[in-house]
Amino acid sequence: xxxxxxSNLRRYLDEAVSAAHEAGNLMLECFARNDxxxxxxxxxxxxxxxxxxxxxxEELVLTRLxxxxxxxxxxxxxxxxxxxxxxxxxxxVDPIDGTTNFIHRQAECCVLIGLAVRKRAVLGVCxxxxxxELYTAIKGHGAFCNGRRIASSGCKDLTKAMVNLHFPSYSRxxxxxxxxxxxxxxxxAHPVRAIRSGGSAGxxxxxxxxxxxxxxxxVGIYPWDVCAGQIIVEEAGGKFWVNQPGQLSFEIQFxxxxxxxxxxxxxxxVTGIPPEAQELRANGEMVDKEGQFLEAMDxxxxxxxxxxxxxxxxxxxxxxxxxxxxxFHLPRIGTYIFSAILTIFWVTQVAGVNPYGNWPEGPRLxxxxxxxxxxxxxxxxQRPQALTVEPEQEKKMIEQRNKLPAA
Amino acid sequence: xxxxxxSNLRRYLDEAVSAAHEAGNLMLECFARNDxxxxxxxxxxxxxxxxxxxxxxEELVLTRLxxxxxxxxxxxxxxxxxxxxxxxxxxxVDPIDGTTNFIHRQAECCVLIGLAVRKRAVLGVCxxxxxxELYTAIKGHGAFCNGRRIASSGCKDLTKAMVNLHFPSYSRxxxxxxxxxxxxxxxxAHPVRAIRSGGSAGxxxxxxxxxxxxxxxxVGIYPWDVCAGQIIVEEAGGVCLDTMGGKFDLSSRxxxxxxxxxxxSQLAVHLRRRCYDTLDAENYQCSKEEAxxxxxxx
Numbered sequence: 001x002x003x004x005x006x007s008n009l010r011r012y013l014d015e016a017v018s019a020a021h022e023a024g025n026l027m028l029e030c031f032a033r034n035d036x037x038x039x040x041x042x043x044x045x046x047x048x049x050x051x052x053x054x055x056x057x058e059e060l061v062l063t064r065l066x067x068x069x070x071x072x073x074x075x076x077x078x079x080x081x082x083x084x085x086x087x088x089x090x091x092x093v094d095p096i097d098g099t100t101n102f103i104h105r106q107a108e109c110c111v112l113i114g115l116a117v118r119k120r121a122v123l124g125v126c127x128x129x130x131x132x133e134l135y136t137a138i139k140g141h142g143a144f145c146n147g148r149r150i151a152s153s154g155c156k157d158l159t160k161a162m163v164n165l166h167f168p169s170y171s172r173x174x175x176x177x178x179x180x181x182x183x184x185x186x187x188x189a190h191p192v193r194a195i196r197s198g199g200s201a202g203x204x205x206x207x208x209x210x211x212x213x214x215x216x217x218x219v220g221i222y223p224w225d226v227c228a229g230q231i232i233v234e235e236a237g238g239k240f241w242v243n244q245p246g247q248l249s250f251e252i253q254f255x256x257x258x259x260x261x262x263x264x265x266x267x268x269x270v271t272g273i274p275p276e277a278q279e280l281r282a283n284g285e286m287v288d289k290e291g292q293f294l295e296a297m298d299x300x301x302x303x304x305x306x307x308x309x310x311x312x313x314x315x316x317x318x319x320x321x322x323x324x325x326x327x328f329h330l331p332r333i334g335t336y337i338f339s340a341i342l343t344i345f346w347v348t349q350v351a352g353v354n355p356y357g358n359w360p361e362g363p364r365l366x367x368x369x370x371x372x373x374x375x376x377x378x379x380x381x382q383r384p385q386a387l388t389v390e391p392e393q394e395k396k397m398i399e400q401r402n403k404l405p406a407a
Numbered sequence: 408x409x410x411x412x413x414s415n416l417r418r419y420l421d422e423a424v425s426a427a428h429e430a431g432n433l434m435l436e437c438f439a440r441n442d443x444x445x446x447x448x449x450x451x452x453x454x455x456x457x458x459x460x461x462x463x464x465e466e467l468v469l470t471r472l473x474x475x476x477x478x479x480x481x482x483x484x485x486x487x488x489x490x491x492x493x494x495x496x497x498x499x500v501d502p503i504d505g506t507t508n509f510i511h512r513q514a515e516c517c518v519l520i521g522l523a524v525r526k527r528a529v530l531g532v533c534x535x536x537x538x539x540e541l542y543t544a545i546k547g548h549g550a551f552c553n554g555r556r557i558a559s560s561g562c563k564d565l566t567k568a569m570v571n572l573h574f575p576s577y578s579r580x581x582x583x584x585x586x587x588x589x590x591x592x593x594x595x596a597h598p599v600r601a602i603r604s605g606g607s608a609g610x611x612x613x614x615x616x617x618x619x620x621x622x623x624x625x626v627g628i629y630p631w632d633v634c635a636g637q638i639i640v641e642e643a644g645g646v647c648l649d650t651m652g653g654k655f656d657l658s659s660r661x662x663x664x665x666x667x668x669x670x671x672s673q674l675a676v677h678l679r680r681r682c683y684d685t686l687d688a689e690n691y692q693c694s695k696e697e698a699x700x701x702x703x704x705x
Binding site: 049100101104105106107131153162167169172174177181184185188189191193194195196197198199207210211212213214 | 456507511512513514538560569574576579581584588591592595596598600601602603604605606614617618619620621
């Protein structure tokens with residue numbers, strides 16, 4: 001069996017791309033002739049259609065693929081749909097994904113060619129002839145559209161997401177409908193930003209990889225509908241903005257599997273700051289784990305500062321101090337109130353107008369009521385000592401007083 | 408008031424086409440700059456969005472239209488949405504139809520410019536910049552895409568039809584959802600061939616006119632969403648009706664376009680059954696008889 005190292009995969013990719021282009025040209029010819037609807041046949045139901053073009057395109061693609069890799073297995077929609085997907089390298093081909101759209105002359109139909117090894121996609125090609133968009137991906141080497149790197153939207157909030165769903169054509173029993181419409185209802189009520197329905201698994205997955213859609217799901221698909229899409233979506237990675245104090249921000253695209261140290265090399269290319277002098281902060285926290293995967297991090301607020309720079313602006317990593325301060329933060333507000341009270345207490349104490357200055361004994365002395373010699377700074381004058389009277393003597397004195405004749 | 412004979416209409420059409428091209432170029436610039444999502448504002452709900460580009464495009468289009476026909480009224484989405492649609496000739500403009508798609512960089516967004524006289528569209532221009540498709544129509548003179556005559560599919564059978572529906576962004580109360588999902592269910596169970604959801608009234612109507620879709624309906628639309636589309640669909644051989652099957656009214660906030668009247672009547676049966684005529688949750692409990700009465704009135 002042929003080894004599947006990178007150079008081999010590139011060769012297979014080139015073959016698959018030229019097969020996809022040829023297939024796309026055939027589809028465009030058919031669009032121009034406008035006769036797809038004349039050869040429509042119904043497969044499982046009257047919503048599950050196939051045309052003679054599906055078979056023609058499949059034959060064309062499979063001939064090329066078999067010529068370049070004769071020992072690979074083949075699973076394809078029209079002629080080899082019963083083949084079991086094994087661990088061996090297998091071409092997984094959907095000649096025209098979105099046949100119904102194709103019949104109705106909609107742009108959303110494509111050629112899908114995937115290569116699966118051990119039931120995982122390692123290579124994917126998707127060509128959308130009407131939009132002239134060719135998507136390719138090889139495992140570990142990123143996803144491309146017409147030669148340019150692509151990235152998914154990175155949207156993390158379902159209320160801001162555009163979700164694509166699919167109304168089944170294979171089976172439309174009452175329970176199936178209840179379930180898909182239930183999901184539909186829950187999404188609308190969530191609420192998601194928008195629901196779309198495109199009708200081609202391949203094109204919808206390309207939209208997710210490209211960042212035009214945020215999510216897509218479907219039940220009832222076959223391997224050929226998703227094999228190429230899986231690897232392209234997975235390789236599409238993401239993108240985020242890197243901010244610098246006092247300078248323009250720049251956007252960075254990353255792959256799955258890229259780590260912080262890869263990010264530092266890219267930042268060095270853009271800014272010229274050597275990796276060891278980069279102070280990297282994500283949401284205010286210092287990034288120090290060099291081996292951390294970028295896809296596992298929250299990349300919404302990335303700042304980079306030059307450690308060699310000692311100017312006062314350097315510390316201003318926070319993008320918007322007003323926004324940060326406006327957040328309701330109970331402990332911080334408590335601290336503010338407490339220190340305000342302390343300040344007021346101290347100031348009034350110094351000014352001598354603090355009614356609670358002598359707490360807990362009670363209000364401060366009013367010095368005007370105090371005899372002059374007892375006020376601070378004066379020498380107290382000698383006063384007669386108070387007589388101390390024993391209780392028994394006091395009793396005697398009272399008796400003596402009572403014996404005295406009335407005046 | 409200017410006479411609206413054919414030569415005049417052709418002149419207005421040329422002006423509208425060049426305004427639409429200019430607007431489309433502005434949209435393409437924005438696609439290239441990739442910053443639409445940075446100026447998003449929420450209108451009625453967090454699914455009803457507007458960007459600064461909507462306003463820029465509208466200003467550009469209206470300046471040109473006002474210069475070529477200063478005495479015409481104007482109804483437009485962003486700056487003149489409160490204007491009453493009168494019998495006088497009125498430009499009806501949606502600068503970016505499908506704003507949510509525009510923000511998400513989808514191809515399905517367009518500039519819509521229509522001219523309405525006595526509340527009926529007589530001229531329509533729709534430009535989809537990402538697909539580079541320009542649709543035009545003048546009443547009685549056919550519909551064109553990039554200069555070529557277009558025709559709707561002529562599909563007469565709902566089971567062979569591809570139907571486009573729209574999930575509302577204006578209002579998503581439980582009763583509204585029950586109604587649209589009810590229609591969705593009935594159509595799937597009918598069964599129609601396929602259900603799609605594109606998200607831009609203008610583009611969906613162009614697809615019907617072009618024959619790529621067979622039917623489209625929506626409740627909650629505004630005159631600027633449908634004015635240009637109405638005349639283009641009608642001139643391409645399709646029909647444009649109320650969702651209840653009655654005569655179309657630009658300001659009724661209901662539209663159903665189909666490639667043939669047979670298909671429209673089959674679709675209307677399903678819509679009437681679910682009383683799909685308003686997004687107003689209060690107005691929901693209308694019985695079948697009431698719906699029929701309403702239909703007869705319109």
